[in-house]
Amino acid sequence: MSETAAAARIERPAIFEERRDQIRRIGEGDFSMACNRDSLAGAVSQRACVFCGSRVVLYPIADALHLVHGPIGCAAYTWDIRGSLSSGPELHRLSFSTDLQELDVVFGGEKKLAKALDELIARHHPKAAFVYSTCIVGIIGDDLEAVCKAAGERNGIPVIPVQSEGFKGNKREGYLAACKAMRRLVGTGDVSDVSPLSVNIMGDFNLAGETWIIRRYMERMGVQVVAGITGDGRVDDIRRAHGAGLNLVQCSGSTQDLARMLRDDFGTPFIRVSWIGIEDVAESLYAIAEHFEARHPKLAAGMVERTAKLVREELAALMPQLAAIRRDLTGKRAAVYVGGSFKAFSLVKAFRHLGMEVAVVGSQTGTEEDYKELAAICSPGTIVVDDANPLELSAFIREKDVDVFVGGVKERPIAFKLGVGFCDHNHERKIALEGFEGMLNFAKEIHASVMSPVWRFVPRREAGLNRKDAEV
Amino acid sequence: MLLRHTPKEVMDRHAVTINPAKTCQPIGAMYAALGIHGCLPHSHGSQGCCAYHRSALTRHYKEPVSASTSSFTEGASVFGGQSNLLQAIENIFTIYDPEVIAVHTTCLSETIGDDIKQIRDKASKQGLIPEGKHVIYCSTPSYVGSHVTGFSNMCKGMTELSESTGRKNGKVNVLPGWVEPSDMEEIKRLAGLMNVPITLFPDTSGILNGPLTGEYHMFPEGGVTVRELIGAGDAIGTLALGEWCSADAARHLDTKCKVPCKVLDIPFGLAATDRFIDTLRTVAGTSVPDDINRERGQLVDMMSDTAQYYYHKKVALCGDPDQLISMVEFLVSIDMWPVHIVTGTPGKKFEKRIKELTAGIPCEVNVRAAGDMFLLHQWIKNEPVDLLISNTYGKYIARDEDIPFLRFGFPILDRVGHQYFPNVGYKGGLRLLERILGLLLDRKDRDDPETTFELTL
Ligand code: SF4
Ligand code: SF4
Numbered sequence: 001m002s003e004t005a006a007a008a009r010i011e012r013p014a015i016f017e018e019r020r021d022q023i024r025r026i027g028e029g030d031f032s033m034a035c036n037r038d039s040l041a042g043a044v045s046q047r048a049c050v051f052c053g054s055r056v057v058l059y060p061i062a063d064a065l066h067l068v069h070g071p072i073g074c075a076a077y078t079w080d081i082r083g084s085l086s087s088g089p090e091l092h093r094l095s096f097s098t099d100l101q102e103l104d105v106v107f108g109g110e111k112k113l114a115k116a117l118d119e120l121i122a123r124h125h126p127k128a129a130f131v132y133s134t135c136i137v138g139i140i141g142d143d144l145e146a147v148c149k150a151a152g153e154r155n156g157i158p159v160i161p162v163q164s165e166g167f168k169g170n171k172r173e174g175y176l177a178a179c180k181a182m183r184r185l186v187g188t189g190d191v192s193d194v195s196p197l198s199v200n201i202m203g204d205f206n207l208a209g210e211t212w213i214i215r216r217y218m219e220r221m222g223v224q225v226v227a228g229i230t231g232d233g234r235v236d237d238i239r240r241a242h243g244a245g246l247n248l249v250q251c252s253g254s255t256q257d258l259a260r261m262l263r264d265d266f267g268t269p270f271i272r273v274s275w276i277g278i279e280d281v282a283e284s285l286y287a288i289a290e291h292f293e294a295r296h297p298k299l300a301a302g303m304v305e306r307t308a309k310l311v312r313e314e315l316a317a318l319m320p321q322l323a324a325i326r327r328d329l330t331g332k333r334a335a336v337y338v339g340g341s342f343k344a345f346s347l348v349k350a351f352r353h354l355g356m357e358v359a360v361v362g363s364q365t366g367t368e369e370d371y372k373e374l375a376a377i378c379s380p381g382t383i384v385v386d387d388a389n390p391l392e393l394s395a396f397i398r399e400k401d402v403d404v405f406v407g408g409v410k411e412r413p414i415a416f417k418l419g420v421g422f423c424d425h426n427h428e429r430k431i432a433l434e435g436f437e438g439m440l441n442f443a444k445e446i447h448a449s450v451m452s453p454v455w456r457f458v459p460r461r462e463a464g465l466n467r468k469d470a471e472v
Numbered sequence: 473m474l475l476r477h478t479p480k481e482v483m484d485r486h487a488v489t490i491n492p493a494k495t496c497q498p499i500g501a502m503y504a505a506l507g508i509h510g511c512l513p514h515s516h517g518s519q520g521c522c523a524y525h526r527s528a529l530t531r532h533y534k535e536p537v538s539a540s541t542s543s544f545t546e547g548a549s550v551f552g553g554q555s556n557l558l559q560a561i562e563n564i565f566t567i568y569d570p571e572v573i574a575v576h577t578t579c580l581s582e583t584i585g586d587d588i589k590q591i592r593d594k595a596s597k598q599g600l601i602p603e604g605k606h607v608i609y610c611s612t613p614s615y616v617g618s619h620v621t622g623f624s625n626m627c628k629g630m631t632e633l634s635e636s637t638g639r640k641n642g643k644v645n646v647l648p649g650w651v652e653p654s655d656m657e658e659i660k661r662l663a664g665l666m667n668v669p670i671t672l673f674p675d676t677s678g679i680l681n682g683p684l685t686g687e688y689h690m691f692p693e694g695g696v697t698v699r700e701l702i703g704a705g706d707a708i709g710t711l712a713l714g715e716w717c718s719a720d721a722a723r724h725l726d727t728k729c730k731v732p733c734k735v736l737d738i739p740f741g742l743a744a745t746d747r748f749i750d751t752l753r754t755v756a757g758t759s760v761p762d763d764i765n766r767e768r769g770q771l772v773d774m775m776s777d778t779a780q781y782y783y784h785k786k787v788a789l790c791g792d793p794d795q796l797i798s799m800v801e802f803l804v805s806i807d808m809w810p811v812h813i814v815t816g817t818p819g820k821k822f823e824k825r826i827k828e829l830t831a832g833i834p835c836e837v838n839v840r841a842a843g844d845m846f847l848l849h850q851w852i853k854n855e856p857v858d859l860l861i862s863n864t865y866g867k868y869i870a871r872d873e874d875i876p877f878l879r880f881g882f883p884i885l886d887r888v889g890h891q892y893f894p895n896v897g898y899k900g901g902l903r904l905l906e907r908i909l910g911l912l913l914d915r916k917d918r919d920d921p922e923t924t925f926e927l928t929l
Contacts, residue, residue, distance in 0.1 A: 040543065040563060041541075041542050041543050041556040041557070041559040041560040041563060042514075042541075042542070042559060042560030042561065042562070042563030042564045042567075043540060043541065043563070044512075044538050044539065044540045044541075044568070044690075045519055045522075045523070045540075045541060045543065046523070047519050047523060048519065048520050048523040048524070049518055049519055049520020049521070049523070050520070051520055052520050052523070052524070070579070071496055071613075071614035071615045072489060072492050072494060072495060072496055072614060072816075073495050073497075073498070073499070073521065073524065073579075074496075074520075074521075074524075075489075075492065076492045076494070076495035076496065077495065077527070077528055078524075079491070079492070079865070081527075081531075090477075091477060094477060094490060094491055094846075095490065095491050095492060096488060096489075097488065097489045097490075097492065098487065098488060098489075099488070099492070101615050101616070102613070102616050104615065105583060105615050112486075113487075115486070115487035115488075116487040116488035119485065119487060119488060123479065124477055134579075135517070135518060135520075135521075135549070135578075135579060135580040136579040136580060136583050136615070138549070139549060139580065139583045139584060140583065166518045166519075166520040166580070167517075167518035167544045167545055167546060167548070167549045167580060168545075168546055169545070170519070390536060390538055390688070390690065391567075391568070391688075391690060394688035409527050409530055409531060410523075410526055410527055410530055410536075410537075412534075413530055413533075413535050413536045414536045414688055416534075416684065417535075417682075417684060417685070417686075417687070417688045418687065418688050419684060419686040457684075458684065458686045459686045461686075
């Protein structure tokens with residue numbers, strides 16, 4: 001395709017007039033973004049709902065019962081669709097639904113819900129039950145709070161309503177609803193054996209074993225982990241979460257609200273961390289060590305040093321392997337479209353270690369501030385986008401001629417249709433992508449996808465190769 | 473074991489569904505709508521449903537799936553979704569420029585009582601639907617029926633486009649039911665061999681099994697065209713494959729345009745394919761060509777070559793009514809014993825039909841409509857089987873109980889091939905046999921002691 005033809009084709013990358021200020025090119029005028037807006041009616045949005053947000057946050061709590069109160073779909077689509085590995089119980093991997101029928105919609109679903117809870121708790125003996133409300137429950141007006149309270153008293157476990165009616169917003173509101181639900185558990189467990197040098201790992205979901213990697217780092221530094229919130233999560237751990245000396249919050253949205261609640265209610269400080277990339281992981285570990293050394297100079301003595309040693313050892317193992325991969329990837333371009341913008345930051349930096357540039361970056365739920373920060377670390381010309389549709393994404397991928405796309409399930413086939421590589425940095429990842437070993441896994445995955453011989457058979461590359469042959 | 477949470481005793485359950493064997497109506501409507509050329513499915517509700525449906529279809533087909541949403545927020549849920557839908561229609565035609573928008577409802581818009589027909593008419597009056605473009609719709613409340621019902625409802629919605637000019641066009645309508653794009657392609661090939669011009673709808677071949685072109689098209693080539701759907705009213709007859717998926721639409725077309733219809737089973741296996749070919753032949757007034765007879769002969773040949781391996785093997789199945797009915801008939805015809813059969817879709821008719829098909833089996837047959845996979849697992853614990861046939865979610869049971877497992881139905885999330893290799897027709901029968909045989913013999917090879925470990929069939 002000639003350059004002008006290419007330019008003509010991308011001239012009008014199907015953008016709603018109303019969406020102009022949700023898309024920016026760095027270096028072109030003032031940088032301000034409109035975001036966290038509702039998707040337009042009629043948009044082919046990649047966004048999800050409140051319920052989805054709550055479900056992904058609470059789902060990894062493996063010894064809880066997760067009952068979806070609503071018609072069958074909402075439960076069916078969230079049945080074990082992501083990793084969230086558990087080292088023990090796996091009750092979370094079953095799908096429980098009240099499967100509301102027409103009569104329930106007319107007469108209300110409260111009785112059915114109560115019955116379902118009694119039956120399930122008696123059979124499966126969960127440590128707690130989460131009851132998710134879906135859109136329809138919000139409309140028919142079931143009193144979830146009352147049904148849950150009564151069921152909890154009858155059965156002797158916490159039965160917690162999650163107010164996650166889908167239409168009440170997007171995933172962010174779902175995160176908040178999940179945090180509110182967990183907050184009810186925190187503070188009810190015994191913390192007498194919790195060390196001051198202790199943390200909760202928040203905002204990692206152990207999709208492919210990441211929580212275990214972070215736990216190992218904490219162990220080497222001499223830090224006790226009280227609760228994974230919610231990676232490899234357990235109800236009893238969360239009940240004790242207020243005992244931790246520090247909360248480590250990853251991911252801009254998902255568990256930040258809970259961290260704030262714990263700070264306000266129990267005085268637990270929190271820091272924002274990222275377990276993706278190299279600098280971000282190292283900085284996070286140092287921040288933890290420095291925090292504890294400053295607060296508990298005696299108790300934590302030597303922690304910074306231990307951390308430095310850990311980082312040194314890990315980097316010594318990692319860097320030579322990265323160097324080999326970097327040789328192949330230098331100069332290649334990536335597009336990043338992820339759920340939360342925190343991940344976008346870390347990925348931009350991680351790609352630099354691979355010699356790659358991020359040419360398109362976006363998220364479903366970033367805030368204006370997020371995007372400003374993002375713009376600050378990207379090069380001029382980079383496209384920044386909030387809540388993109390498939391036509392926009394594909395137009396940007398072509399315009400920037402990227403080699404790999406990092407996204408989620410709906411983006412994968414689009415990338416493949418365009419003949420570019422893909423990496424799932426979302427629910428469907430199969431290998432751990434966090435920590436130093438996660439960086440290596442990430443590099444390998446990008447390498448595998450970008451360097452795959454299959455792209456030689458993509459028509460436009462085949463044409464390119466032929467042209468080169470002809471020139472020779 | 474992942475499913476250690478499943479106890480053996482079966483108890484009555486009325487309040488809770490565990491590990492569903494169905495999903496909700498809109499996804500069926502969305503899948504059907506994708507089988508129209510240039511169609512953008514539209515989900516009238518909040519954005520979550522639409523995102524889930526698209527993701528689920530994408531996981532099954534490994535293809536981009538576009539659909540738009542009315543993006544309900546709190547306001548819409550109080551005041552109704554009319555303004556959302558009007559705005560959506562306008563936006564969609566302006567930006568994405570499809571030929572057709574196929575609107576389906578969700579639990580939310582159904583419960584608040586939006587009247588889609590009235591809104592569509594309003595959009596039409598306000599000039600929001602450009603000349604020559606169309607908005608079709610159906611109602612898909614998920615608290616009724618299942619994804620199969622939604623599929624059927626959208627098929628019926630398509631027939632709203634059909635018109636009768638009073639002059640027959642010599643074509644036969646075929647409603648394939650909820651089958652894979654590969655199956656739809658195979659049905660077209662068979663009709664082509666018989667020289668019968670057909671209108672197949674929906675037709676997702678080319679749309680959900682497209683080639684890599686290096687380009688992304690929101691509306692790929694393929695699908696039944698609007699013009700063909702309009703012409704369906706002038707067809708000489710309709711073959712509706714599958715009572716649950718296709719019959720409503722076919723009957724509606726009969727009432728509306730006087731196109732006589734025959735409801736058949738989906739042509740999986742020998743007998744159902746025979747009936748399909750024979751009916752097509754009769755309706756179109758042609759004869760069956762040698763090519764098709766040869767394919768039939770090949771299937772019978774493979775059945776005879778391998779018959780001993782199927783003999784009285786017990787099978788558990790989970791899936792959708794139409795698919796299970798033909799599949800059970802096929803299994804019985806090769807001397808296998810389907811003993812546990814579950815569908816999540818309600819309908820006592822299903823239980824009756826399965827009972828009839830399995831009447832000759834000398835052991836107890838468990839069958840349940842509106843059941844779930846938890847129940848199926850419990851049945852299997854009580855009466856073990858040699859083969860499990862279900863969608864991907866059966867893999868938990870297969871692993872726990874160590875049973876050979878044939879992936880069949882929707883969704884298949886963890887394998888490929890269903891997009892490309894058909895199960896319908898005689899060729900499809902060959903493929904089913906090959907896969908079943910492979911599973912049984914792999915198991916035999918795995919379990920045989922070294923002394924009797926065999927080289928040859
Ligand atoms: S709300 Fe209804 S339509 Fe939406 S996913 Fe749930 S069951 Fe399906
Ligand atoms: S938007 Fe509502 S109905 Fe749809 S998936 Fe979310 S909670 Fe369920």
